[in-house]
Amino acid sequence: MKIDVLTLFPEMFEGVFSSSILGKAQEKGLLQLGTVNFRDYANNKHNTVDDYPYGGGGGMVLKPEPIFTAVEELTSVLEQRPRIILMCPQGEPFTQRKAEELSREKHLIFICGHYEGYDERIREHLVTDELSIGDYVLTGGELPAMVVIDSVARLIPGVLGNETSAVTDSFSTGLLEYPHYTRPAKFRDWEVPDILISGHHGNIKDWRRKQSLLRTWKKRPDLLEHAVLTEEERRWLEEQKAKEAVRQRSEGHE
Structure with missing residues (x-):
């Protein structure tokens, strides 16, 4: 270019x-x-x-x-x-x-x-x-x-060292990007989620997708209006919203 x-x-x-x-x-x-x-x-x-x-x-x-x-x-x-x-x-x-x-x-x-x-x-x-x-x-x-x-x-092919980086960026999928972690696995009292060091790529992919959904809902819910989601993903997201509502009511009661 x-x-x-x-x-x-x-x-x-x-x-x-x-x-x-x-x-x-x-x-x-x-x-x-x-x-x-x-x-x-x-x-x-x-x-x-x-x-x-x-x-x-x-x-x-x-x-x-x-x-x-x-x-x-x-x-x-x-x-x-x-x-x-x-x-x-x-x-x-x-x-x-x-x-x-x-x-x-x-x-x-x-x-x-x-x-x-x-x-x-x-x-x-x-x-x-x-x-x-x-x-x-x-x-x-x-x-x-x-x-x-x-x-x-950075989107021109070959510009980034890792060609998958741009594909998974926030907004590229219509959602915000999932959380990232690196070494050490435990820093102070904060540990990397077990699933990321499990070696099970299918479960990791599913976890990342759900984290993207959750992060988007919490930070940029407006993006969900146009995001392409499966029925299963929509049900899961509604469940998370219900759990969050219960948690907030519980904290407010205390």
Whole structure:
């Protein structure tokens, strides 16, 4: 995959792109990451990329010309137009499902803005996607772009050392991930569940699935509305809910 980022602050990406999983993915030739300072495409002697909004109001608005020109140069030799993603608080909430969708693309272009906002013609005539990482506002789109790129890149085949890691991640199955344990088997007075050291893979798989269900119900019950569950899993979950209700009533009575 090739990923280009349009930003006024390319230096922000240097450490992120050269470190950890993203750095190793590039060394393996699985990922190509680049940044473009769209100030270089400003069409005025002062290299300004923003201006006052028509109609008045506070803040500055990013001009369309530098961004259009930068994207057009990046895509001029391509046979197929890549996904062009605008990082914006108004965008579609970013999810694991969206990460999986984007990981199947060959080329992504991210646009990171600053100031008050973008000229609306960028939204209407250039971008294919608008993404938000949450209902809050940051100083620019760089940090959100890093989050999305990291989430997408780790799903590219070969990027992670263990190919099953991404498959069992939280949200990949529609549920939160089950608990993990490692050595020592006993730390202070806390022991690893016996089933995990039993060597019985079928029972371990069943335990992990149930733990995912239980954790999702306790932490993110909204996810269960769309999760695909068997009738047996639904009955088991209702039993756990009933036991928890009894426990809470008992504690409240005491």
